[in-house]
Amino acid sequence: MSCRAIGFAVLLACQLTGCRQQADDSHTLTFWTIGREGEAITQLLPQFERENPNIHVELQQLPLSAAHQKLLTAFAGDSAPDMTQLGNTWMPEFVTLHALEPLQARVDHSNTVTPSDYFASIWSTNVYEGALYGVPWYVDTRLLFYRSDVLKAAGFNAPPRDWAQWRRMLAALSHPDHGAYGILLPTNEYEQLMSLALQQPEPLLRDGDRYGNFESAGFKRALTFYVDTFRLHEAPDITNVEAGNPWLEFGHGVYDFYFSGPWNISEFRKRLPAAEQGSWNTTPLPGPDGLGASVAGGSSLVIFRSSQHKQDAWKLIEYLSRPDVQQRFYALLGDMPPRRSSWNGGSLHDDPQAQAFREQLEHVKPTPPVPEWEQIANEMQLVAARAAAGDLTVDQAAVEIDRRTDRILEKRRWILDHSRATASAHL
Amino acid sequence: MNRQRAAWVFLAPAMVVLGVFFLLPVIAALGLSLTDYDLYALADIHNLRFVALGNYWELLHNPLFWAALGHTVYFVVVGVPLSMGASLGAALLLHSPLARCKPFFRTALFAPVVTTVVAVAVVWRYLFNTKYGLANYVLGLVGIHPIDWLGNPHWAMPAIILFAVWKNFGYNMIIFMAGLQAIPADLYEAARIDGASAWQQFRHITLPMLGPTLLMVGILTVSGYFQLFAEPYVMTEGGPLQSTISVLYLMYNEGFQWWNLGSASAIAFLLFAIMFAVTASMLRWGRRGEEA
Numbered sequence: 001m002s003c004r005a006i007g008f009a010v011l012l013a014c015q016l017t018g019c020r021q022q023a024d025d026s027h028t029l030t031f032w033t034i035g036r037e038g039e040a041i042t043q044l045l046p047q048f049e050r051e052n053p054n055i056h057v058e059l060q061q062l063p064l065s066a067a068h069q070k071l072l073t074a075f076a077g078d079s080a081p082d083m084t085q086l087g088n089t090w091m092p093e094f095v096t097l098h099a100l101e102p103l104q105a106r107v108d109h110s111n112t113v114t115p116s117d118y119f120a121s122i123w124s125t126n127v128y129e130g131a132l133y134g135v136p137w138y139v140d141t142r143l144l145f146y147r148s149d150v151l152k153a154a155g156f157n158a159p160p161r162d163w164a165q166w167r168r169m170l171a172a173l174s175h176p177d178h179g180a181y182g183i184l185l186p187t188n189e190y191e192q193l194m195s196l197a198l199q200q201p202e203p204l205l206r207d208g209d210r211y212g213n214f215e216s217a218g219f220k221r222a223l224t225f226y227v228d229t230f231r232l233h234e235a236p237d238i239t240n241v242e243a244g245n246p247w248l249e250f251g252h253g254v255y256d257f258y259f260s261g262p263w264n265i266s267e268f269r270k271r272l273p274a275a276e277q278g279s280w281n282t283t284p285l286p287g288p289d290g291l292g293a294s295v296a297g298g299s300s301l302v303i304f305r306s307s308q309h310k311q312d313a314w315k316l317i318e319y320l321s322r323p324d325v326q327q328r329f330y331a332l333l334g335d336m337p338p339r340r341s342s343w344n345g346g347s348l349h350d351d352p353q354a355q356a357f358r359e360q361l362e363h364v365k366p367t368p369p370v371p372e373w374e375q376i377a378n379e380m381q382l383v384a385a386r387a388a389a390g391d392l393t394v395d396q397a398a399v400e401i402d403r404r405t406d407r408i409l410e411k412r413r414w415i416l417d418h419s420r421a422t423a424s425a426h427l
Numbered sequence: 428m429n430r431q432r433a434a435w436v437f438l439a440p441a442m443v444v445l446g447v448f449f450l451l452p453v454i455a456a457l458g459l460s461l462t463d464y465d466l467y468a469l470a471d472i473h474n475l476r477f478v479a480l481g482n483y484w485e486l487l488h489n490p491l492f493w494a495a496l497g498h499t500v501y502f503v504v505v506g507v508p509l510s511m512g513a514s515l516g517a518a519l520l521l522h523s524p525l526a527r528c529k530p531f532f533r534t535a536l537f538a539p540v541v542t543t544v545v546a547v548a549v550v551w552r553y554l555f556n557t558k559y560g561l562a563n564y565v566l567g568l569v570g571i572h573p574i575d576w577l578g579n580p581h582w583a584m585p586a587i588i589l590f591a592v593w594k595n596f597g598y599n600m601i602i603f604m605a606g607l608q609a610i611p612a613d614l615y616e617a618a619r620i621d622g623a624s625a626w627q628q629f630r631h632i633t634l635p636m637l638g639p640t641l642l643m644v645g646i647l648t649v650s651g652y653f654q655l656f657a658e659p660y661v662m663t664e665g666g667p668l669q670s671t672i673s674v675l676y677l678m679y680n681e682g683f684q685w686w687n688l689g690s691a692s693a694i695a696f697l698l699f700a701i702m703f704a705v706t707a708s709m710l711r712w713g714r715r716g717e718e719a
Contacts, residue, residue: 069683076469097470188666239666242578244556371466375685385668415467415474 028056029312030081032071034299035064036263037085037138040333041320048319055312075099075304082307083316085299088125091134093371094302100133101303101310107132112318117339121296125366134300135317136338138329141294142195142285143360145250145258145268149279159283163225166286173256176233183257184250185229186240187388190381191295192259195285196222198365199292205368205376205405210413212405214380215398221288223384223394230388237389247271250280261297265353266334282356284363296364298338336361372408379404460692469686482693492694494669495677496701501584502591502673503652510592510648511641514599519633521600522607533604537597544594548661551590552577555662577663580670587671591658595651599644606640607633642713646706653702674698 033041038061045057060081062070068090074080075097086094094100107113113135115123126134146159154173160166170182185192197204200218205211213219229235243249250258251272258264268280285294301320303313319325326337327346336357337343348354367373380401387397460482467474486492517536521529539547554561555576563573576586610633618628634641655673659665665672665680672680674694682691 072466072469072686073683093466096466188664238575238578239663241552241663241666242557242575244559382669389668411463411465411467411474414476418474 027054027309027312028058029083029309029316030058030060031313031316032060032062032067032081032084034062034067034085034087036333037299037335038062040329040335043332044320044325044329047325048316051319052312052315055315057316078306080304080306082309083301083303083313085137086134086302087299088122088134088136088297089367089374089377091126091300091302092128092369092373095128095133096371099304099306101305101307102131102133103135103303103314104132106314107135110318113321114339117341119296119338119340119361119364121364121366122298122338122361125296125298125369126300128369134302135321137299137301137320138326138335139338139361139364140261140263140297140299140336141357141360141364142191142259142261142297143294143356144283144285145260145264145280146283147250147253147256147279148281150253150256159281160286162286162290162292163288167225167228170229170234170257171232174232174234176236180253181236181255182234183229183259184243184246184255185226185235185259186243187230187237187385188239188241188381190377190384191261191297193222193226193381193384194367194377195259195294196226196292198295198367199285199287203368205370205409208416209368209370210409210416212376212402212409214401214405220394220398223387223397226384227387227394227397231390245271251276262336262354262357263334265351280353282353284356284360291359291363293363293365294360296366370409370412372412375408376405379408456692457696459688460690460696462689463687464689464692466686478689482690483697486690486693486697491669491672492674492677492697495672495674498584498671499653499655499673499675502588502655503649505585506588506591506652507645507648509588510596510652511599511644513592513596514644515603515637517596517600518603518607519629522604533601536600539594540597542594544657545661547594548590548658552662555586578667580668583663583667583671587655587658587662590662591652591655594658595648599648602640602644603637606637610636638713642709645713646709649709650702650706653698653705674701 038059042059045059049055049057071080071084071086071090072093075094080099091100107115118136119139122136122139126132126136144159148159150173151157151159151169154169156169156172160169174180174182197219200216200222202213202216202218204213204219206213206216230237240246246255246258247264247267248271249255250268265282269277272280285292287293301317303310303317307313320329321339323337323339323342323345326339326342327348329335330337330342330348331346336354337348343349343358367377370376383392383397383400383404386392387394392400461477461479462468463476463478463482520526521533521536526532553559557563557573557575557578560576562576567573574582576582614632614636615628618632623631654675656675656679659671659673659676660679663671665676675698678691678694678698681687681694
């Protein structure tokens with residue numbers, strides 16, 4: 001909420017003053033961060049500025065809720081920063097806009113950034129049509145937090161490895177009449193269903209990402225599992241607005257599974273009393289048959305094509321990619337590093353609750369690399385929420401998602417066909 | 428001739444400012460609404476297509492637009508009378524000769540208007556919380572089962588209306604108080620001598636004398652309430668199940684979330700047309716009432 005307040009303030013301030021990056025000083029590097037990273041990085045920058053005394057980093061912290069608009073508006077208004085943190089679902093948009101500087105040549109000459117050390121799927125979310133546009137900064141994937149004590153008391157000694165086991169546990173742990181549910185799946189968050197859908201062999205878009213592929217058997221399987229969780233009252237039909245304080249309720253046993261991301265490790269450590277700290281753990285996402293994939297999310301560091309300080313920006317990227325810096329970053333914030341060598345030392349190496357993420361990160365899949373993806377995922381979730389509420393059957397929902405997706409992708413199809421037509425005309 | 432020229436010279440600065448900062452953007456937006464300006468067009472202007480009335484046509488066939496319009500009309504039809512009723516009621520209470528500590532209450536009742544919508548929304552979200560909220564606690568005292576205020580599609584809009592009425596009624600209250608003070612006291616005195624009850628005084632003196640004020644406040648409130656945006660944005664983010672998406676919210680999503688500025692402009696013009704029609708007919712209806 002406070003984020004949003006800041007968001008409004010920033011937006012308002014920008015409208016009033018006409019925000020514009022001033023590049024008076026030739027070695028002032030403007031760097032935009034999004035969300036919580038902006039606070040943690042202030043503690044990493046002093047060392048960078050000591051090592052590079054001629055570079056001064058000017059940091060601007062954007063709240064997550066306003067970041068997307070702000071970045072697009074900044075680009076449209078020709079006032080983009082030198083570099084920014086960019087969520088990898090937003091990257092296709094900025095690649096489409098030709099806003100980002102290709103980085104392959106710099107990586108080739110770098111001693112710090114070694115692609116083979118990075119988790120392959122995470123790295124690949126920065127590559128579009130063979131060109132590299134970003135260096136992964138931290139990773140984000142979704143998996144299960146669970147109450148190990150509750151599971152044990154119900155006779156389950158290990159967390160679920162596949163959907164069938166998971167379903168059995170959810171059934172055993174849910175007592176909706178007592179207000180206890182197996183899992184919390186906020187109906188306005190698309191990441192959970194998307195992760196289940198990414199586990200399926202079929203891609204989410206088809207024909208070169210021209211059409212939706214939500215009527216595939218795989219997506220319907222994922223949607224059925226998702227919707228059944230609500231129909232069997234194993235998850236409450238609520239949004240994250242009403243969920244209020246899910247950490248506390250997880251501690252109270254209102255939910256025994258929580259489907260979420262790495263930042264919640266530190267949230268649970270902070271919010272649950274010491275006596276309850278031994279009662280929870282994390283586990284990789286169960287798949288339809290055995291360990292399943294999850295989403296290859298996260299943020300990358302990118303340099304804008306319009307920047308006058310690309311070399312300085314690259315130095316900062318190299319600094320933030322160093323394993324020792326990434327380990328400090330994890331210690332500060334809980335953001336997980338995208339490269340394996342960063343996982344081999346520091347507090348991360350021995351962290352029991354981080355190990356599931358380490359395992360999951362070898363099994364992650366990227367989302368379709370189209371600029372429209374986030375809008376499609378939103379529409380998918382809106383329809384899925386109606387199916388969860390019982391307004392639509394799974395088949396109807398799949399048809400509806402495909403219909404909306406095809407409408408959203410209309411322009412993309414036109415552009416692809418158009419560019420092919422002009423290309424063949426030139427031949 | 429000279430006088431006319433002088434008039435134009437005096438008008439020119441205002442006209443230039445209006446033209447550059449109002450008329451020109453409106454015309455540009457109208458042009459934009461006839462194209463499919465989006466992210467691809469921002470990348471390369473050759474990707475811009477002229478679609479004539481295509482955006483409007485598509486909107487009129489988009490169930491979400493009609494749903495958003497329905498929610499907005501619901502908000503206006505229920506919210507405006509409630510808001511004006513609350514304003515008038517508060518103004519009458521404060522205007523009453525029996526009222527004590529008038530400056531204090533005037534300030535207290537006006538306070539919500541100057542608060543930040545984002546900040547008070549946090550408080551109201553707690554008040555409306557299903558499990559821990561004050562609203563359900565009070566209802567529980569009289570034996571009413573807890574209501575899932577912000578989570579149930581049927582209750583989310585009433586919750587938003589309550590919030591908006593609370594937030595806004597103070598402003599109109601001040602206008603009504605000014606209107607009440609302008610009514611000559613001898614009218615009431617004469618009515619009392621004739622033996623009119625308090626209700627009759629209100630019905631036959633206060634209401635007719637407040638007529639023009641009521642009309643103005645009504646038109647301002649209607650046009651303000653049609654532009655519903657901040658309340659659902661901070662309270663429900665348009666949910667649950669998009670039950671609190673307003674027309675302006677839809678425009679914001681299209682334009683700034685997904686960067687479909689073409690169709691967002693079309694939404695803006697449709698909303699403008701609707702608001703223009705509604706307020707114009709209110710004005711005409713009000714004038715006819717005056718003449719009669």
